[in-house]
Amino acid sequence: MLANLDVLKKTLTLGAVAACLMLGACNTVEGFGQDMQKAGDNISDEARENK
Template sequence: MIRRIFVPLLAVLFLAGNVVALTACNTVEGAGKDIQKGGEAIKDEAQEHKNY
């Protein structure tokens, strides 16, 4: 009785965890790109003011 409930529940939790992990990878990658672009903008602005 417990095995009939436990095995499918465990499978669903495992699959749900994988889905969350895979979507998090894209989110972190996008955040990294945004942070990198922000850093480049700051660097460019600093270069412009350095020349004065």
């Protein structure tokens, strides 16, 4: 019984850590996407100015 409880605790801890990492990654990817969009907008603006 005690061994099952230890496995459950480890599984829940691992799941919580994985969830935190995934949520952190979402924010990072969203920020990266916004940076890429801004860079693309700047390139488009320069291309329009230099036609």
